[in-house]
């Protein structure tokens with residue numbers, strides 16, 4: 001049986017675990033440390049690529065370059081998310097200048113190792129971290145391992161999950177499953193308790209990491225783990241505690257936070273983090289560190305009491321209340337129905353966070369699981385099962401956010417409500433709203449709000465080739481398929497004629513499959529994407545679809561057009577074919593439109609013919625089906 | 626309703642009747658696929674479509690079957706069985722979504738019998754719009770309007786149960802349009818509108834969620 005890894009890809013730290021002789025174990029580095037900082041350093045003179053983890057921090061102190069940390073916050077997110085972090089003041093990175101289509105994805109500016117700079121995505125950063133963990137596991141196990149379960153925050157949306165999956169692929173991993181972090185933690189905890197004969201009950205997993213917060217209500221019963229409800233905030237975490245403290249450090253060293261250089265901000269954040277950690281078991285601390293200012297190294301001391309720290313972080317901690325409330329309500333439970341509250345994530349070491357959990361759930365939280373390791377351990381257990389291991393374990397997870405389509409007036413038509421068990425499918429049928437309508441636009445959204453503009457837009461697509469009929473006569477069935485990873489595939493199918501036109505859309509967060517492929521080919525070191533190129537690739541795919549449909553129509557119903565019409569269609573098709581070989585996107589767009597127009601009449605006649613045939617053999621009822 | 630649905634085992638090719646959503650092939654024991662037209666009731670172990678069902682009962686049936694057909698249990702099996710497991714669990718989860726909430730269950734039954742929920746009567750619509758306007762103008766009245774709408778929602782839901790009860794007892798209660806089903810469709814239209822009013826006024830969702838409220 002092939003081995004499979006369990007990877008906790010965290011905001012601040014990442015870990016890898018594997019099952020050996022039936023037991024899951026976190027793999028350590030040569031210093032006995034299991035945690036690998038989720039940090040990547042791109043050096044000015046590092047032609048060979050990048051440095052990962054502790055080495056990345058060490059390198060930044062010695063040489064010029066860009067250190068990227070906490071980039072999980074930007075996985076699958078738009079550029080404005082990163083801009084908001086910069087605007088708030090934590091300037092630990094530089095954004096790559098936006099192109100025309102700049103809103104779509106976050107890109108950092110990093111040295112290319114040859115004296116210039118290049119763009120780099122959060123997916124690439126995550127891939128470096130994953131690759132380092134894969135290397136660690138292979139060195140430890142003495143064999144090649146590519147299968148892995150990677151954990152994601154339960155509240156990650158589709159784009160964030162896609163981005164994580166792509167990072168795995170880029171790192172050379174075969175991702176068996178994306179597993180929700182609190183579910184993974186519950187598995188590790190539940191199996192631990194089961195060994196003690198107490199493996200039953202309803203638990204809340206309170207998971208506060210560096211950058212994300214999840215709260216899940218789970219039931220376990222002899223190896224069966226069932227998520228009842230899940231909620232969270234993918235922009236809330238321990239990192240938010242650090243920045244106000246880092247600002248004090250910068251000011252103490254005479255650096256204005258809003259104009260601090262990235263490496264100064266990193267230094268200040270490191271001191272802030274050490275201070276926070278020191279205050280978990282002391283009431284007052286003086287933490288010393290250094291800040292580089294020009295050619296100087298300035299010593300700085302941050303003196304803080306726990307009371308002061310708590311005053312600073314209280315507003316952040318209080319933001320956990322909303323998701324906790326909603327998870328309980330969605331599960332139909334009150335705190336007294338629970339058998340326990342499990343704390344997960346490094347940030348739950350902060351005494352104020354523990355106090356919050358104690359107060360909210362009205363009980364002392366359980367601390368007998370290792371908050372840093374429990375997620376990786378649970379992932380390893382699930383990985384072992386998926387690799388064919390014999391284990392009495394079954395996870396039944398849910399989708400955290402509702403999925404739907406935009407309908408008239410910008411209202412969301414919900415196909416899959418939140419907390420639906422996954423995997424699942426859902427189909428809705430739509431009819432055309434205009435006479436002779438041959439295309440229908442769809443907008444796929446994710447979120448809980450009624451109005452489209454308040455939900456997250458996942459994808460837009462157009463179904464073409466609908467036979468031109470009177471309004472309301474053509475019917476299109478849209479199917480949502482949500483897989484075990486929580487990833488969505490949408491397809492649309494025209495039904496009225498029995499001829500089918502289907503398109504499949506994988507919601508994109510800025511990278512297409514083709515682009516990820518291209519990144520793989522170009523290898524990590526030179527991975528670079530050009531937005532214009534991506535749009536061109538998408539357009540080419542669409543053009544090929546239209547060409548295939550045209551060929552099919554001519555093949556099946558070539559007799560419906562006369563010689564001149566046929567020549568016109570073939571000319572238009574040839575123009576599209578020529579344009580797909582070029583790199584001029586607007587030219588390709590207009591060629592596709594021209595082909596659409598040239599085939600309009602043929603589509604109409606095909607439709608009439610189909611109806612005629614159908615009426616000859618069937619009742620109207622069946623035709624309209 | 627109880628017509629047989631021929632189902633072919635993908636491992637040994639034996640044919641079985643898929644209408645009761647069997648799990649394992651009687652000939653070779655392999656996991657079976659799910660027939661595309663199998664009823665969600667059959668998947669949840671309910672022999673005949675009916676409205677009156679307990680949530681706990683459905684929940685138990687869903688869990689028991691999930692344990693048996695979940696793809697993670699078939700990770701080491703053949704590609705054919707793995708695909709069957711994926712189909713089984715997706716169909717099972719779809720059945721849960723279709724039947725768990727009384728509103729959704731009634732909607733399924735009504736549509737199954739080719740009855741379409743009608744537009745709400747003009748008068749009821751006007752009344753609802755007035756209430757919405759009143760709640761928007763007068764914050765003090767809002768809470769009582771939401772409470773009233775919820776009470777009406779509960780009352781209509783109970784009426785829905787009473788309306789469909791005789792059909793639950795008949796052998797073919799849900800196979801063709803009938804006066805009780807038309808009445809049920811009208812009630813569904815009203816329930817939907819009431820739920821919309823409550824949601825718009827910030828009172829939370831009464832339908833369209835799987836939350837265990």
Ligand SMILES: [Zn+2]
Pocket residue numbers: 634635636637638639650651652653654655
């Ligand atoms: Zn068989």
